[in-house]
Amino acid sequence: MSDSDLSDFRISSLRQACAHCSLNQLCLPMSLSEADIEQLDSIVERRRPLQRGDHLYWGGDNFQAIYAVRSGSLKTYTTTEEGEEQVTGFHLPGELVGLDAINTWVHPCSAASLETTSICELPFEQLEHLAADIPGLQRQLLRLMSKEIFADQEMLFAMARRSAEERLAMLLMSFSDRFARRGLSATRFRLPVARSDLGNYLGLAPETMSRLFRRFSDQGWLKAEGREIQLIEPDALSELAGRGMIEEPAEPRRGDGTD
Amino acid sequence: MSDSDLSDFRISSLRQACAHCSLNQLCLPMSLSEADIEQLDSIVERRRPLQRGDHLYWGGDNFQAIYAVRSGSLKTYTTTEEGEEQVTGFHLPGELVGLDAINTWVHPCSAASLETTSICELPFEQLEHLAADIPGLQRQLLRLMSKEIFADQEMLFAMARRSAEERLAMLLMSFSDRFARRGLSATRFRLPVARSDLGNYLGLAPETMSRLFRRFSDQGWLKAEGREIQLIEPDALSELAGRGMIEEPAEPRRGDGTD
DNA sequence: CGCCTACTTGAGCGGCATCAATGGGTGTGG
């Protein structure tokens, strides 16, 4: 509950319509008409909150629905044959999980709650039918998947080319941005994630994480007390994170397919 | 032309219908009815082949279409502010490129031809409309995007956790599989890619690539003469590649959302 | 209080990058 704003919560205790959801600009409803949102709303199932450590689904589960985080947070992770874990993402309110299961209809990863977390469930078959009827919804679905592909590619780039420092800076700025989009402070927040998970996600050992936080803190760039983070010089971190980020040319070049 | 079979080629010199395309089980038409394929076919534009080094699109170009490789091969790559390149993928016949541009309607990466390459162009707006009418097409589109997300996550995992040897083994097996799916030899093929691009993709220096190929070759696992590869012991490579691959549990566990 | 997990800090090492030099293949122009 920590993330949903109070007025919303009071108005609609059990029946929390998409139309009134403070996250509807982050989630699927974006840019849909009121009537369309109502249709979407009618297939959404809201369930009792997950407690910390509860799983929304397990790798290997049959795929039935896509899920939107309403409050709280999730991590998704895969498991190797040897039992090694690899965290594939952290998911904050307004973000979707489960898109990677559409292909095989089996969840390739597990999704675990990092704190008390409430979820909207979007049964996929119904969502598919609805998307065929509502062009804006189909487009939004494709957009979100495209966005995920792009994000993964940026992450890939980071893993391939960037130093540990730069990777952590990127992740911190990513959290900062995502909190800010929800109207929270961009410079003071509580990471819902343990150091070891952060490190795992970034492909770094937990010890390295400690040393990085210490280094950043020694530089005066941030204060970190456990998971409580205060960014003192976001610009420094942003510069570090942005160094070597993917170029976004201002004006399109010709796209006629020849060179 | 090297990949399309001759009878196809004779039948339809300019007009090469999806229905007769030898790749239609790899590309979008998969599992569509004949009538549906014909509709899809009607929006597909086939263009004159790209020569080696030609660009299909540039990063920053406005997004207009998704492209399917018909023969030849492409690489996609991003460019940093400093001019550094990062290869984000290699694309063989039957595979799609451009999905990462749907979100912003701007191509976030460039696509360059690695050899003489022919392409099918799928104008996205028309594809969207068609997908709304043909449920199977919408589903196939979502599936392919989901697949890409999953593939990127596997790659991420590899970059985060696997050694240089394991990464190269994975890539070799990936090429082997993709050639095999098209009916080509799984153990003897020509990489359409320079060592330096392979290395770039894997986050490794070209020098490291050389040493790796030498090591594999010394082990008797493969013969490599330039880009010409012969896998002698695919099982050894497969074991190396598969070590620590993502688990795919045999039987689904419960997916009721609680733990 | 004791246990467990998360986090921190130090010491040492190894994998891979970097720098540098050389060899081979291919296209170009004389």
Place this chain on the structure above:
DNA sequence: CCACACCCATTGATGCCGCTCAAGTAGGCG
């Protein structure tokens, strides 16, 4: 036909970043 340039691939020497191992500290919860 050869000379030259250019790119790609190979090989060796060296160094650094981040992992591993090990120990110690702090906080949460029975």
